[in-house]
Amino acid sequence: MELNGVKEPVPVATTDVLVVGAGPTGLVLAIDLARRGVPALLVEKSDRLFPGSRGKGIQPRTLEVLDDLGIVDAVLRAGRAYPRMLSWEGPDGTERGHEWDMIERATPTEQEPYANALLIGQSRFQDLLHARLRALGGDVVFGSEVSGLVQDADGVTAAFADGRTVRARHLVAADGGRSAVRRALGIAMEGESVDPKPMLVADVLLTPDAIVDDLNWHVWRTATDSGAVLCPLPGEPGLYQLIVRFDDENTVPDTSDAGVVGHLTAHTPVTGDQVTKVVWASDFRPRAALATRYRAGRVLLAGDAAHIHSPAGGQGLNTSVQDAYNLGWKLAQVLRHGAADALLDTYEDERRPIAAGVLGMSTRLHRHRLLSQDGHARAQTRQLGLGYRGGPLSTGRAGVLEAGDRAPDGRLPEGRVFDLLRGPHFTLLAFGTPAPAIASARLHVHELGAYEAYGRGLFLVRPDGYVGWAGEDTTGLDAYLAAVGCAERP
Numbered sequence: 001m002e003l004n005g006v007k008e009p010v011p012v013a014t015t016d017v018l019v020v021g022a023g024p025t026g027l028v029l030a031i032d033l034a035r036r037g038v039p040a041l042l043v044e045k046s047d048r049l050f051p052g053s054r055g056k057g058i059q060p061r062t063l064e065v066l067d068d069l070g071i072v073d074a075v076l077r078a079g080r081a082y083p084r085m086l087s088w089e090g091p092d093g094t095e096r097g098h099e100w101d102m103i104e105r106a107t108p109t110e111q112e113p114y115a116n117a118l119l120i121g122q123s124r125f126q127d128l129l130h131a132r133l134r135a136l137g138g139d140v141v142f143g144s145e146v147s148g149l150v151q152d153a154d155g156v157t158a159a160f161a162d163g164r165t166v167r168a169r170h171l172v173a174a175d176g177g178r179s180a181v182r183r184a185l186g187i188a189m190e191g192e193s194v195d196p197k198p199m200l201v202a203d204v205l206l207t208p209d210a211i212v213d214d215l216n217w218h219v220w221r222t223a224t225d226s227g228a229v230l231c232p233l234p235g236e237p238g239l240y241q242l243i244v245r246f247d248d249e250n251t252v253p254d255t256s257d258a259g260v261v262g263h264l265t266a267h268t269p270v271t272g273d274q275v276t277k278v279v280w281a282s283d284f285r286p287r288a289a290l291a292t293r294y295r296a297g298r299v300l301l302a303g304d305a306a307h308i309h310s311p312a313g314g315q316g317l318n319t320s321v322q323d324a325y326n327l328g329w330k331l332a333q334v335l336r337h338g339a340a341d342a343l344l345d346t347y348e349d350e351r352r353p354i355a356a357g358v359l360g361m362s363t364r365l366h367r368h369r370l371l372s373q374d375g376h377a378r379a380q381t382r383q384l385g386l387g388y389r390g391g392p393l394s395t396g397r398a399g400v401l402e403a404g405d406r407a408p409d410g411r412l413p414e415g416r417v418f419d420l421l422r423g424p425h426f427t428l429l430a431f432g433t434p435a436p437a438i439a440s441a442r443l444h445v446h447e448l449g450a451y452e453a454y455g456r457g458l459f460l461v462r463p464d465g466y467v468g469w470a471g472e473d474t475t476g477l478d479a480y481l482a483a484v485g486c487a488e489r490p
Contacts, residue, residue, distance in 0.1 A: 015041040016335050018158055018168035021175035022140045023050060024122065025303030025320040027129035029172060031069055032328030034136040036424045038335055041166060042133070043144035045175070049130060052203050052280030053121035053233055053241045055317030057082070061383035061406070062318045063114035064465060065325050068422050071132045072114075078128060079120035080234045081105075086216035093220050093269045094211060102217070103381065111408035111453045112384055113418070121203070121233045121241070122317065123280075146175075149184060151297045170331060170344075171299045174324070177289075179305035185296045191289025191308065197226070200244040200253035202260045202281035207238065210274040220268050222247070228267035238276070253283040290356055294348035302327060307355040315358045318383055323351050329424065329463035337442065339485030346392045354386055388466055395480055398470040399431065399455020407461045408453040420446050421461055426468075426486055432456035436474050440486050 017033055019026045022044035033040040058066070058075065066072040087097035106115035130140065145161040149171065156171040173181035182189075212218045214232035221227040226247040230240045244263045246253065253263065257278040265272050289308040294301045303320030327347050333339035358380075387404045388394050394404035401407075407429075410417045421427050426443045428435065432450030436458075450456050460469040460480065469480040 012157075012165045012167050013041070014167045015039050016169050017041070017331055018043065018156065018166050018171045020146050020158075020171065020173050020181055021045075021179075021303070021305070022126075022130075022142075023174060023176060023303065023320075024055070024126060024129065024317055025305075025324050026172075026174035027126060027133060027140075028065070028069070028321050029174065029302065029324035029328050030138050030140075031071075031129065031133050031136060032325065032424075033331065034133060034138045035069075036328065036332040036336070038332050040138065041141065041168070042138065043141045043146070043160075043166075045143075045145040047142050049123065049126045049140070051123050052201075052282070053123060054201065054282070055122040055125075056119055056231070056233065056241060057317070058118040058120060058125065059315075059318040059381060059383045060112065060114040060116065061386065062321050063118065064409075064418070065321060067114075067418060068465065069132065070422075071128060074128050074132075075120065075125065076118065078124055078235060079118040082117060082119050083215060083217045083232060085219055087219045087221065088211075088269070099216065106382070110410050113409050113416075115382075117382070119231075119234060121235065121239075123203075124233075124235045125317075146180060149181065149299070151299065156298050169298065169335060172302055172327065172331075173299060173305045174302045174320075175305055177304040177308045179301070181299065182291065182301055182305050185299060187296060187301065188292045189289040189308070190292055191287060196249045196285065198246050198249070198251050198253055198283055198285050200242070200246075200255065200260070200263055200281065200283050202242045202255070202264075203233065203279035204240055204242050204260065204264065204275055205236070205238050205277040205279065206240060206270060207274045207276060210238075210271075211269050212240065218268075228264070230268065230270075239279070255281040255283055257281075290352070294352055295344065300327065300344065300347060306352075307358075309358070315381065315383075319355055319358050322354075322383070325464050326351055332424070333485035337485035339483070343484065349392050350388050357386075358383075393462070393468050393484070394466075395468070395476060396470045398457025398459060398472050400452075401454055401459060401467055401470055403467050403470050405467050407459070407465050407467055410451055410453050412448065417451075420444065421465060424463055426463060426481075426484070427461040429454065429459045429461060430457075431459065433458060433472070436477070438481075440481070443481065443486050 016038050017040040019029055019042045030042040066075055084099045085102050086099050089095045089097040108115040146158050147161045148159040150157045155169045158166045173179050212230050218230045226245045228244045233239045244267055260278045260281045261272050261275050291301050291306045294306055302323040309316035330343050387406050389404035396403050428445045430447045431454045435445050435447035457472050459467050462468040
């Protein structure tokens with residue numbers, strides 16, 4: 001800044017955590033930090049939230065995360081069950097063929113109350129996350145492009161394209177697959193092409209007289225497995241996600257409004273005058289890639305900045321949300337509750353192997369179209385079986401659970417197990433055994449009758465819903481609590 005020929009220093013804003021990128025990852029992390037009282041600044045390069053439906057499936061484990069964050073009811077109201085697939089046949093694609101379920105529907109249980117994926121467009125999901133963040137006192141600073149960063153022993157200084165500067169104790173890059181922060185750090189992405197054939201994805205509004213309806217996910221497929229699909233999106237009548245897969249590897253899909261309409265009419269019986277609006281469009285070639293590391297000093301990568309997925313199985317958005325959920329409580333324990341900085345190293349230790357496994361699974365699904373036939377793959381996509389057994393924060397076992405397992409839900413005489421876990425605290429569940437006396441505002445203790453989903457024993461549940469420590473008595477509990485920033489027993 002310059003005043004009367006004299007240069008003045010640009011004011012520097014300060015915060016504990018600077019989150020770069022207001023997609024699902026950044027929004028969930030900002031929500032989690034806000035409810036923990038950690039000062040955070042969420043910035044977004046664009047002038048608004050992402051307007052399209054690049055991701056559209058919320059898996060059961062992610063619904064459990066949203067339950068804890070206090071937003072699951074709003075998301076369930078805004079979404080819908082996945083519709084049945086419908087093939088269109090005949091020379092002009094106007095003859096209704098057979099119907100099938102892409103994923104076999106599961107029945108909710110006491111331990112798994114959210115059994116099936118929920119269909120909701122990414123833009124609508126992000127709107128709900130943004131509303132939740134604002135209700136907690138946070139917000140997004142739009143039009144904020146990070147142009148450079150410098151680290152030292154105490155924090156990170158980020159420069160913005162408009163001349164602003166922000167000083168933070170930690171920076172989290174949630175700025176997508178083309179992450180500018182990751183590139184600035186020189187962190188490589190290792191991976192492979194999943195499918196050389198290009199694809200177009202777009203959101204379109206169609207008139208009521210179009211051949212499609214919102215009862216099915218509509219499919220037009222050629223002999224070479226190219227073609228198009230139209231999936232109805234909840235929230236606005238006539239809104240569909242269009243995906244077109246091209247045979248020619250050299251095709252460059254036209255993402256202009258006219259180009260999208262042309263691709264749509266070329267691959268389906270929908271006519272141009274039945275398209276009232278192209279909301280958003282993009283082209284891509286499915287790829288799987290994983291960052292070689294998730295942390296560089298005081299900067300951490302999360303979401304698509306750390307891993308890029310094929311759309312098969314609906315894993316990318318969900319894995320990203322759970323990155324944020326794993327990282328949020330660890331940042332809070334280090335910044336506010338005295339946990340050692342090494343706790344942040346466990347973020348990569350736990351989440352990178354999960355991403356690697358999910359990437360492999362989604363790649364196999366894409367290449368071999370296994371989802372409708374492979375029961376194991378169907379179970380994997382729900383992400384309820386993912387956990388951290390053998391990880392750096394998993395100690396002991398008791399009853400039927402081992403540390404690192406997801407903490408099951410269940411009915412109690414009053415309420416549910418998830419009611420006890422909901423919130424930013426740790427929870428010690430004593431099933432069929434006396435509960436120890438522990439003095440910590442950050443640890444809630446509950447003595448309960450024996451329950452078959454846990455068995456008898458003591459189970460320390462982390463703030464992200466996984467068993468961190470388990471035992472038949474308190475041996476080792478004090479040391480574990482101290483390591484994660486909870487007060488020791490008197």
